[in-house]
Amino acid sequence: MGRWRPDARERLQRAAFELISERGFAATTVPEITARAGLTTRTFFRHFADKREVLFAEDAGVAAIVTELMARVPASAAPLAVVRESLRLMADTYFEERKEVLRQRRELVRCDEGLRERELRKRAAVSDAIREGFLARGLDATRATLLAETCVTLLGVSMAEWLDDDDRYLRDIVRDTFETLRAELGADGSGESNG
Amino acid sequence: MGRWRPDARERLQRAAFELISERGFAATTVPEITARAGLTTRTFFRHFADKREVLFAEDAGVAAIVTELMARVPASAAPLAVVRESLRLMADTYFEERKEVLRQRRELVRCDEGLRERELRKRAAVSDAIREGFLARGLDATRATLLAETCVTLLGVSMAEWLDDDDRYLRDIVRDTFETLRAELGADGSGESNG
DNA sequence: TACGGTGATGACATTGCGTGTCGTCACTGT
């Protein structure tokens, strides 16, 4: 062991997760977290931009993965097919392994409006990454934003259902949710009545 | 004039808007805002839950209006038709009158991540209101959430385009954006290839 | 006129988040 115990970041995340699970987010102070992790308050803010971020640090890579995956799909593919394949790949290789942690975190977020805000921002970051991928493929700004946010909505709704279900796979739920939306939008035939 | 000048809330909003426009959100302190408004710091937090909220206080009514409008549409109407009519009505009677203020606020939000978080939460509140309306009409939870978030996406994308455009009406842009999404989702025919 | 209730505000104290700054010291390469 060197001058300090290794894995300071992971120790902070673990300590924060435990304490917030016990007392709630607002009732947990940063000094309490760092005390359990054996570090100082100042060090906490060297690893995480603010108190909320300690629960969402792992999400930072999601947007990067999306960017990576979208760039790998052939440019000839249809826009939505690109994202669908990317989301399926992520469902299998990333989310499926973290199901239990995501379940626990959802419970923490459900009890705190501030955490919900942060979760929405993380979701927006994924949307922005998808949007950039669409723009790189030549879509106009409106379509890129529209499709990107729709994809994130699809993923979000699917994940909610996935976390409530013990048996089904996320990739299958994403596919079903996508078909549900397509049917719901297409089935409504009164879209041209402008008056 | 009574013991205190009236319109304390409005004075705070105006002072905040001016100062933040000049110096940016992070560089503006609450004492500076209250000083310009002729009030104390404590009074600021009696009117607004936190520093960000002073820029979004007017949005509180949007979700309420959505709830009101959705309840007014006949129960026999198709789900999406309900929202489309509600959004059109709001576009005409609410947003169109506030275009310039919304433009200025968007500029402030663009420069501060914290304000963007708050904007996303306000958007989520509208989504929740729409979702409740759908649930009251008998939709299952998945469809209700899916359609509600899609509606908010449509409104958001439409508003972005609307604020960039001096001539077009929001209601027309919403209609076009809806048709764009419908076409984009329906045109993609590779949705059944599950591997 | 007198009088008690109400409600918005001021004044003051306090907690905790987040940052700036400097010092310490194991690790690393040469």
Added chain:
DNA sequence: ACAGTGACGACACGCAATGTCATCACCGTA
């Protein structure tokens, strides 16, 4: 042997946000 690097501790500080009590115009009532 020696300077550079990088992670952490120690300390101070500004500001957001909350709790608590005092103040006093306004209002209804007798």
